[in-house]
Amino acid sequence: MPTVLLHTCCAPCASVCIERLREAGHVVTLFFSNANIGDSGEYARRLAAVVQLAEALEAPLLVDDTARHEDWLAAIRGLEAEREGGPRCRRCFAFSLGRTAARAQALGLDHFTTSLTVSPHKHTPTLFEVGKATDPIRFLPVDFKKQGGFQRSVELARRFNLYRQNFCGCEFSRAAASRHTGTTTAP
Ligand code: SF4
Structure with missing residues (x-):
C-alpha cells in the first residue's frame, strides 16, 4: 500500500484527510509542522487536538x-x-510543504500532501503549484474540500470533540480575524 506523509495544519482538517486517504488505500502518517503559528498557547492547543485525533484514529504522528x-x-x-x-500565504505553503517533502524523502515514504486543501479559504491550485514545485515526484495533489470535505471535517471535529480555531495561524491572520469579528478564516 502506498505511504503518505500528511502535512497536518490542524486536527479538524486532518480528520477528513485521514478518512479519505485511507479509503483510497494509503497508509497515512501525520506530520505536524506549523512554524507559521507564533503563539505558543495556540500552537499547544492545535497540537493537543492533533494528538487526540491521532490516538482516536490510530494514526502515527510526527x-x-x-x-x-x-x-x-x-x-x-x-x-x-x-x-x-x-503572496504571504504562498510563501507560507512553500515553507511547510518544503519541510514535509524533506521529511517524506528522509523517511522513504511514497508521497506527501497537505490538509490545507480542506479549507474553503485556501486556494487549491496555488497549493498544488507549490507542492509540485517542491517535489514533483512525491507530491500527491488531493483537493480534500471536494465532495463536501469541509463539511465532513466539521462533523468529525464534533464527533471527536476537537478544538477548532477561528483564524488561520500566523499573527497577521489573527489580527485580521480580530478586526473582522465574526468572520472565520480557518476551518
Ligand atoms: S494566513 Fe495562514 S496561510 Fe497565510 S501566511 Fe498566515 S498562516 Fe500562512
Missing part, C-alpha cells in the same frame, strides 16, 4: 520540533501586510 517561527518570519519578510490568500 511533530516537526525544529520548525522555528523566526525562520518562518524570515521566509515571509516583506509580505507581512499582504491580505490572506496572497
